[in-house]
Amino acid sequence: MTDRATEPPPGPAGGPRRWREAAEEALYGPGGFFVRHAPAAHFRTSVHASPLFAGAVAELLRRVDEVLGQPAELALIDYGAGRGELLTGVLAALPALPGGLATRVRPHAVERAPRPEGLDPAVAWSAEPPRGAVGLLFANEWLDDIPVDIAETGGDGVPRYVLVDAGGAEYLGEPVTGEDAGWLARWWPLPPGPGLRAEIGRPRDAAWARAVSCLERGLAVAVDYAHIRAARPPLGTLTGYRDGREVRPVPDGRCDLTAHVALDACAAEAERTGAGGTGPGLPLSQREALRALGVSGARPPLALASRDPAGYVRLLSRAGEAAELTDPAGLGSFTWLFQPRGASLPPPWGVRGETGDRPSG
Numbered sequence: 001m002t003d004r005a006t007e008p009p010p011g012p013a014g015g016p017r018r019w020r021e022a023a024e025e026a027l028y029g030p031g032g033f034f035v036r037h038a039p040a041a042h043f044r045t046s047v048h049a050s051p052l053f054a055g056a057v058a059e060l061l062r063r064v065d066e067v068l069g070q071p072a073e074l075a076l077i078d079y080g081a082g083r084g085e086l087l088t089g090v091l092a093a094l095p096a097l098p099g100g101l102a103t104r105v106r107p108h109a110v111e112r113a114p115r116p117e118g119l120d121p122a123v124a125w126s127a128e129p130p131r132g133a134v135g136l137l138f139a140n141e142w143l144d145d146i147p148v149d150i151a152e153t154g155g156d157g158v159p160r161y162v163l164v165d166a167g168g169a170e171y172l173g174e175p176v177t178g179e180d181a182g183w184l185a186r187w188w189p190l191p192p193g194p195g196l197r198a199e200i201g202r203p204r205d206a207a208w209a210r211a212v213s214c215l216e217r218g219l220a221v222a223v224d225y226a227h228i229r230a231a232r233p234p235l236g237t238l239t240g241y242r243d244g245r246e247v248r249p250v251p252d253g254r255c256d257l258t259a260h261v262a263l264d265a266c267a268a269e270a271e272r273t274g275a276g277g278t279g280p281g282l283p284l285s286q287r288e289a290l291r292a293l294g295v296s297g298a299r300p301p302l303a304l305a306s307r308d309p310a311g312y313v314r315l316l317s318r319a320g321e322a323a324e325l326t327d328p329a330g331l332g333s334f335t336w337l338f339q340p341r342g343a344s345l346p347p348p349w350g351v352r353g354e355t356g357d358r359p360s361g
Helices: 019-028 051-067 085-096 178-187 202-213 263-272 286-292 309-326
Strands: 074-079 105-110 124-126 133-140 149-153 159-164 170-175 197-200 215-224 239-242 245-247 256-258 282-285 335-341
Touching: 019 149, 019 159, 019 256, 051 074, 051 085, 051 133, 051 215, 051 286, 051 309, 074 085, 074 215, 085 105, 105 133, 133 202, 149 178, 178 197, 178 202, 178 263, 202 215, 202 263, 202 335, 215 263, 263 282, 263 335, 282 286, 286 309, 286 335
Parallel strands: 074 105, 074 133, 105 124, 133 215
Antiparallel strands: 149 159, 149 197, 159 170, 215 335, 239 245, 239 256, 282 335
C-alpha cells in the first residue's frame, strides 16, 4: 500500500473517499470505464477465448430446460452482458441442439451500458432483469466488478476503511462498524496484525440475491475468480486491468477495477433471502463444470491425421481451445456457483448425485 497515512489530509470535495464510492463512479459514472469501453478491448474472458464456452452454456440451458419440463418460453438471462457476446454465441449454438430450443428461448441481456449496434434483435436489452422468468440466469465475471469497500487493520489492530483519492493514493479512515463489521466477523475475519486487508462483499451478496430472485423457476449461475472463508487472501485481491494487462488500481475511469468474489457469502445470502425457493449453492471449478458439459481437451487420435487431415486439424484446434478453458492454472480455475430456484439442479449434479464442495458458512 502506498502513501500511507492514518487519516486523509484535508482537501476539497472529490478527495479521498471509500473505495466503493470511488470505484462506482470510475466504472459506471458519466464517462466511466464500462460506459466508454467494451470489456473485450481490455481483457479476455472465457467467452472470447473460444466458442466452446458458449456451446457449453447452450448445453447447460438444454439440461435446465429438461428439468423445467420444456416450458413454452425459456428465459436465458445474461447478467452483466458486456456487448452481448455470450448471448450471440449461445444463440448460434442452439440450432444444433434437440428439443426446439432455438424457437423457445427468450434471450435477455442485463447491462448498464447502451445496447450495441448489430446485436440480434431477438435479444432484449435492459439495465434491470425481467421478473418471474423461467430458465437460466448466467452471470459471467459480473460480481467481481461490483464495487466494494476495502478494510485494513491499522497499527492498533482495528479494521479500518481504506480511503483512496483520484490518483490511487490510499489512507486509513474510520474503524469498520455496523453491518460491515458483522460481515467481516462472519465471512472474512481479520487477524490483529497491521496491514491485513479484506474486501467487504455485502454489496455483492445483495446483488446476487436480487439477481437470483428474478427467476421464478430455474438455475442461476455465477462464474468468477473466487475464494471461500477458509482460504481468504490475507492482502485482498483488488487490482486494475487496462489494454490486456494488470495495472495498479486507480479510480480514474481509465482501467477496470476488480476483486475476487466471496462466493460462499453470496450463495448464503441468496438462500437466506429466497423465501424457501432458493436452494443452497453448489460451487464447481470451471474445469469440472465444463468437462461435465462435454468440453474436453483430449487430443484426437493420431490415426485420423492420415485418414482426414482437415478433420484432424479442426479437432486438434478444438482440443487446444478446450484445454485453455479448463487449464487449472488459468481459466479453469474460475469457480461456477450453481444456485437453483424452485427447481432441482440439472444432471449430472441433480440427478446422478451432486459433486463439489458446498460453500461453507
